Amino acid sequence: MADQFSFDVVSEVNMQELKNALDQATKEIKQRFDFKDSKTEITLKEKEKELVVVSDDEYKLKAVIEIIKAKCVKRGVSLKAFTYGAVEPALSGTVRQVAKIQSGLASEKAKDITKAVKDSKLKVQAQIQGEQVRVLSKSKDELQGAIALLKGKDFGVDLQFTNYR
Structure with missing residues (x-):
């Protein structure tokens, strides 16, 4: 003994579960009427352990992040794993927010x-x-x-x- x-x-963070949550969030955003014709984009950079969210304005960006959080909770990905940066202006009048993923x-x-x-x-x-x-x-x-x-x-x-x- x-x-x-x-x-x-x-x-x-279980990266596969995070990918699944982001896929579900992207699907929901494409189906929602309030995001119709918006330049909303969710990008996962696995090597840098970053999540980049781009949207038309701060209001839509916050809505996208809430959708991502809800999907992560459903898939068992902890919300403590994300450290959100400041909202910054991006190309063609959009805004961007980068979230570091805890590793x-x-x-x-x-x-x-x-x-x-x-x-x-x-x-x-x-x-x-x-x-x-x-x-x-x-x-x-x-x-x-x-x-x-x-x-x-x-x-x-x-x-x-x-x-x-």
């Missing part, structure tokens, strides 16, 4: 998570490994307690727990 059990705390834990968030685990008085060790945090313990019950503790706190990012063994 193993003497150490562990799990990883990560923050990732991995930022070092400050990872430090906050390890600090929360260490302050909890559970018999676990937490260590930062790149863009994830590994939590180790000799007891699976202690690991379950650490997961419950992390789920109960809001770190401003969507957390997933992987490699539980």
